[in-house]
Amino acid sequence: MNASPVWTIACNEWRRWWHARVPALLLVVLLGLWGLAALAAHHHWQDHARTVADVTLRSQHDWQSQPDRHPHRVSHFGDFVAKPLHPLTVIEPGILDQSGHLVYLEAHRLNSANFNPATEATSLGRFPLMTPGMIVQWWMPLFLIMIAYATVTAEKLAGTLAYMRGNGTAAWQIATGKWLALFLPFLLLLCLQGLLVGLWSWHSDQAGLRLGLMLLAQVLYMAGWCGLVVAVSWWSRQLHAALLTLLLCWVCVCIIFPRGLANLAQVLHPTQPRTEAEYHAEIKLKTLGDSHHPNDPHFAGFKAQTLKLYGVSRTEDLPVNYNGLLMQEGERLTTAVYREQQALHDAQLAKQNAQIRHWLWLSPALAMQYVQMASSGNDLAHHQAFIRQAEVRRYQLIQYLNQIHTFKVNQAEDKDTRVDAAFWQNAPRPTVSLAGIDVSRTTLLASLLVLLGWIVLPCALLYKVSKRT
Amino acid sequence: MTALLSIAQLSLRFAGRDILQQLALTLHAGEVVSVLGSNGAGKSTLLKSILGLHDAGVDQSGQILIAGLDIQQARPQALAQLAYVPEQPAVYGHLSAIENIGYFLRLAAVTPTMEISAYLDMVGLPAHAWQRPCSEYSKGMKQKVMLALALAKQAKLLLLDEPNSGLDPQATEELNQLILQCKKKGMGVLVVTHDVLSAMAFSDRLLMLANGQLQPVLLDQSTLTLDSLKQLYQGQA
Numbered sequence: 001m002n003a004s005p006v007w008t009i010a011c012n013e014w015r016r017w018w019h020a021r022v023p024a025l026l027l028v029v030l031l032g033l034w035g036l037a038a039l040a041a042h043h044h045w046q047d048h049a050r051t052v053a054d055v056t057l058r059s060q061h062d063w064q065s066q067p068d069r070h071p072h073r074v075s076h077f078g079d080f081v082a083k084p085l086h087p088l089t090v091i092e093p094g095i096l097d098q099s100g101h102l103v104y105l106e107a108h109r110l111n112s113a114n115f116n117p118a119t120e121a122t123s124l125g126r127f128p129l130m131t132p133g134m135i136v137q138w139w140m141p142l143f144l145i146m147i148a149y150a151t152v153t154a155e156k157l158a159g160t161l162a163y164m165r166g167n168g169t170a171a172w173q174i175a176t177g178k179w180l181a182l183f184l185p186f187l188l189l190l191c192l193q194g195l196l197v198g199l200w201s202w203h204s205d206q207a208g209l210r211l212g213l214m215l216l217a218q219v220l221y222m223a224g225w226c227g228l229v230v231a232v233s234w235w236s237r238q239l240h241a242a243l244l245t246l247l248l249c250w251v252c253v254c255i256i257f258p259r260g261l262a263n264l265a266q267v268l269h270p271t272q273p274r275t276e277a278e279y280h281a282e283i284k285l286k287t288l289g290d291s292h293h294p295n296d297p298h299f300a301g302f303k304a305q306t307l308k309l310y311g312v313s314r315t316e317d318l319p320v321n322y323n324g325l326l327m328q329e330g331e332r333l334t335t336a337v338y339r340e341q342q343a344l345h346d347a348q349l350a351k352q353n354a355q356i357r358h359w360l361w362l363s364p365a366l367a368m369q370y371v372q373m374a375s376s377g378n379d380l381a382h383h384q385a386f387i388r389q390a391e392v393r394r395y396q397l398i399q400y401l402n403q404i405h406t407f408k409v410n411q412a413e414d415k416d417t418r419v420d421a422a423f424w425q426n427a428p429r430p431t432v433s434l435a436g437i438d439v440s441r442t443t444l445l446a447s448l449l450v451l452l453g454w455i456v457l458p459c460a461l462l463y464k465v466s467k468r469t
Numbered sequence: 470m471t472a473l474l475s476i477a478q479l480s481l482r483f484a485g486r487d488i489l490q491q492l493a494l495t496l497h498a499g500e501v502v503s504v505l506g507s508n509g510a511g512k513s514t515l516l517k518s519i520l521g522l523h524d525a526g527v528d529q530s531g532q533i534l535i536a537g538l539d540i541q542q543a544r545p546q547a548l549a550q551l552a553y554v555p556e557q558p559a560v561y562g563h564l565s566a567i568e569n570i571g572y573f574l575r576l577a578a579v580t581p582t583m584e585i586s587a588y589l590d591m592v593g594l595p596a597h598a599w600q601r602p603c604s605e606y607s608k609g610m611k612q613k614v615m616l617a618l619a620l621a622k623q624a625k626l627l628l629l630d631e632p633n634s635g636l637d638p639q640a641t642e643e644l645n646q647l648i649l650q651c652k653k654k655g656m657g658v659l660v661v662t663h664d665v666l667s668a669m670a671f672s673d674r675l676l677m678l679a680n681g682q683l684q685p686v687l688l689d690q691s692t693l694t695l696d697s698l699k700q701l702y703q704g705q706a
Contacts, residue, residue, distance in 0.1 A: 008575045012561070019563035019602075163559030166520040167622075168548035169576045467523075 005169055009177025010184070013151065023147040027185060030143045034135050034189065038090075038196075041131040045090040048101060052082035055102055064425050068418040071405040072327065075398050078106040083386045084434040086377040087201030088210055091193070092133030092369075094378025103387075105394035132193055133372045136218050137365050138254050140186060141225045145246040148182050148226075152233040153242045156468075171466035175230055182226040190218050206437055210375040213437070213444065217371035220451040221364055227458025235465040257363035264359075265352035272348075277341050284337045302329055316411065323414055324406025331398050339391070346384060353380065357446045364454040367447035374440035374447075381443065385435035396428045471537045472497055473550075473626045473657035474519070479531035480681075481511070481518060488514050490681035492531070498625065501648060501658040503668035505686065506678035507702045512661040513556075515678065516630050519659075520553055536625055549577065551626040552619030556634055558611030562604030566594060566614045569603055573618055581621040588617040592647055609640030616647050619656075626657045633664040645671050665701075677701065 017023035059080035066074060083101040152174075155161040164174060194215040201207050229246060236242035272280070289298030306325055307313060315322040360367050373379035409417045437444070474496040481489040488511040496502050506512045517523055519533055521540045533540045538547035560569045570585045581588070589599055592613040603611060612632060619627050629648070633641045641664070648671045651658055662668050665688070668675055675686040686701065 005576045005578070008572065012564075012572055016561070016563055158561075159555045159557045159559035160561060162522060163553065163555055164573075164576060165522055166548070166553040166555075166628075167551075167573065167577055168545050170545070173576075 005173040006177040006180060009169075009174055010181040013178060013181035017147065026143050026147050030135075030139065031189070033130075033139060034132060034193075037130045037132050037135050038193075041090050041093070044093065044131075045085070045087070048085055048089065048093075048096070052085060052101060055080050056082050063427075063429075066421055066424045068421050070415070070417060071324075071401040071409065071419055071423070074424055075327075075401045076106060078104050079394070079397060079429065080104055081390045081393060081432050083383075084377075084432065086210065086434055087204045087207075088197065088214065088376035089378055090200075091131065091197060091214065092372035092376040092378060093131060094373035094376060095380060095383060096378045099383045103390045105390060105397065133369070133376075136190070136221070137369050137372070140189075140222060141250055141254065141365075144182060144186065144222075144225055144229055145243070145250055148178075148229050149233055149243040149246050150239050151178050151182065151230060153236045153239050156234075156237070157239070175234070175462050175466055178230045178233075179226050182229060183223055186222045186226070187219060190215060190222065205434055210377075210437055213448075214372055214375035217368050217375075217448065217451055220448075220455055221368040224364060224451070224454035224458055227455065227462060231458045231461040231465055234462065234468060253363050254365045257359075258366040258369075261356045261359050261363065261366065265355040268355055269348050269351035271345055271352070277345060281337050281341045284340075285334060288333050288337065299326070299329075302326075318411070320406050321409050321411040321414060323411065324402055324404075324409065327402040327405055328399060331395070331402060335391075335395050342387070342391075349380060349384075353443065357443065360446055360450050361453060364450055367450035367454070370440075370443050370447040371451070374437060374444050377434050377437075379440050379443065381440040382435050385439050386432065389430075389432045389435075393430050393432060396430065400427050472534070473500075473536055474659060475532075475534040475537075476519070477532045479515075479518060479533065480529070481514060481523075482528040483514075483526065487681050489518070492682055494676070494683055496626070496657045496659055498657050499652055499655050500674070501652050501660065501672045502674045502676060503660040503662055503672040504676050504678050504683065505662065505665060505668065505701070510678045511681060512678055513630055516553070516628055516659075516661055519551075519628060520548070549579075550624060551628060552622050552624035553628045554612065554615040554619065554630065554632060556631040558608060558615050560603040560606070560611050560614050563602055565600045565602055566606075566610075566617070567599050569614055570618045570621055574621060577622060579622050582623070583621075585617075585621060588621045589614070591620060591650075592617045593643060607640070608635050609637070609643065612636070612640075612644055613647070616644075616651070619651070620654075624656065626659070627651055629658065629660045629662075631662055631664075632660060633662060633667050641667055 017027070063077075063079060066077060081103045083096075083103075085096075085101065089096065152161060155164075161174070165171065194211060198207070198211050201211070204210075228249060232245050232249070233242045236245060289302075290296045293299070303315065303322075306318070306322065307315070310318050310320075312318055318325075356366070360370075370379065374381065404419055404423055408419050408423070472495045474494065476492060476494040479489050479492040480487070492515070494502070504512055504515065518529060519535070519540065521533075521544050523529060535547040536550040538550065540547045560566075561572070564572060566589055567585045570588065574581060574585075586596075586599055590596070594610060594613045594617065598606065598610060603614065606614070627648075632644055632648070636644060645667050648658055648660070652671070652673075658671075660668060660672070665675075669688055675688060676683040677686045688701075
């Protein structure tokens with residue numbers, strides 16, 4: 001007899017679910033779905049992780065096993081870089097499947113991961129994926145609606161709501177009890193997911209922070225949905241009205257607004273397709289200069305400057321290999337053009353993101369997805385950080401090889417020269433690591449603010465409608 | 470003696486219409502008062518006002534005291550003094566009679582002085598039904614559960630909204646007896662009903678709600694005819 005009214009109401013709601021069978025069955029189905037998603041996502045993650053490990057190992061082995069050879073051949077031998085994956089990828093792979101996680105680095109070639117349509121991941125392109133993150137984003141609210149749309153409407157129709165109110169139970173106690181009944185099973189599921197993933201990924205970078213942020217976002221998201229379900233159920237006079245209103249909310253929040261925002265951002269700030277970006281880069285490169293053309297003004301100037309620097313009149317008299325110097329200059333120009341194109345592309349993506357952030361309050365589902373993606377290291381910011389690291393590695397490596405070409409290869413015997421393999425083994429190949437979560441701080445802040453607002457909205461609505469009996 | 474229910478100058482306006490106008494009513498312990506009135510006269514609205522259950526948009530003025538406690542200023546304490554039985558008995562179909570009563574008592578933070586089954590026995594609910602889900606009950610059985618709850622709650626004031634609607638003659642008679650039992654226990658009972666004959670059977674006073682005000686009605690069962698009832702409801706009594 002001492003239980004608080006809030007807890008008593010919550011317990012009665014669970015009992016009603018159990019008695020009605022369907023809500024209990026739906027919960028079991030959701031649990032099964034989550035289990036399947038977890039298994040599928042774990043399998044998917046293992047595939048990725050195994051590929052990353054294999055490629056890294058094989059790439060290292062192949063690189064180190066190169067024989068004595070010409071440095072320019074080495075620069076086209078190429079180097080694979082794999083994006084480090086955070087274990088939280090198992091919850092939310094984000095844009096991983098769109099952006100890829102392996103990059104082939106080669107001299108004066110575009111980094112293969114650049115200009116990928118990474119923003120596509122915000123749309124419904126990922127719908128067929130079944131991941132725990134997606135279960136929380138889409139399926140949990142939908143199941144919640146199916147389980148609990150009648151939670152207060154049925155009490156209204158049965159007269160028990162008016163009876164409780166008329167016998168002294170406060171509206172806030174009823175609302176809180178109902179909310180608690182809806183929220184606790186989902187909180188339990190989210191905490192279980194967090195615990196399992198936490199135990200498994202505790203050794204990883206920023207595990208506590210990343211997992212904490214992800215869990216916080218998921219909890220806020222579901223708490224908001226539970227509040228909305230109670231508020232709409234209280235507001236509705238008929239069961240079908242409650243169900244239809246909530247389904248409309250779900251369609252808008254989870255489907256229409258995320259899709260619409262991504263489309264709007266792409267229309268207002270279009271990004272170039274990869275082929276178009278490459279085409280523009282090639283055009284720009286041609287205007288800068290062609291090292292193979294004897295009368296090209298840029299390279300004619302470069303040649304004159306080099307001869308003057310070394311105080312000689314012919315390239316054959318240079319103490320270094322002029323072809324190596326040409327390679328260095330060519331690589332510098334190519335890289336500058338590609339980086340310029342990349343900066344343009346990034347600027348467009350930044351505008352798209354700013355556009356989406358501006359309207360993010362329309363879709364807490366998207367806000368929650370952003371936090372999940374940032375926490376698992378699979379959002380656009382992490383991808384761009386990876387691309388930048390890979391590009392730095394590519395440039396350092398190629399210029400190192402060009403310097404070897406310049407200083408270790410005799411110009412007269414250029415094509416027949418083989419440089420000692422020890423040079424490749426000592427080549428600078430800086431490790432590419434997962435960027436810290438602070439690269440996504442703007443998105444994280446905006447998303448968490450939206451999710452906090454998502455909690456406040458149903459509370460305000462509930463306060464307004466709870467006077468109804 | 471403090472009145473269990475005291476209503477003074479109660480006016481209520483909703484959607485541009487005056488439902489109640491300067492209404493006054495006093496009800497003492499051990500007294501049964503029935504309020505009659507045509508559909509839409511404001512009988513259920515009066516009960517909602519006593520319970521403080523009006524939706525937004527209702528403009529209400531006046532004072533309602535329950536056992537001396539103002540419903541506006543001390544709602545929880547005032548509501549603890551009464552038990553309300555709506556027209557459709559508000560019981561959970563998935564719970565048994567005992568579980569329903571236990572649930573609502575827990576919400577009201579009331580510890581009954583006797584076993585719940587004793588109250589069910591008191592209102593005449595057959596023992597074989599006590600543990601069965603209320604979804605299997607008839608309306609009369611559900612009414613009995615609600616009355617047992619009112620007794621278990623040790624309420625001083627009982628509000629009944631159309632208690633006889635949908636009951637067969639035997640169930641109506643049983644309910645009338647239960648209301649009289651409550652009266653004997655010293656409870657004050659306010660009944661809102663269309664059933665004039667039942668009201669005459671258990672009421673100390675009959676009141677007619679018309680034009681937003683309560684008027685006393687004097688009826689003689691021996692001379693009551695269909696025409697006199699029609700006149701009564703048309704305000705010509």
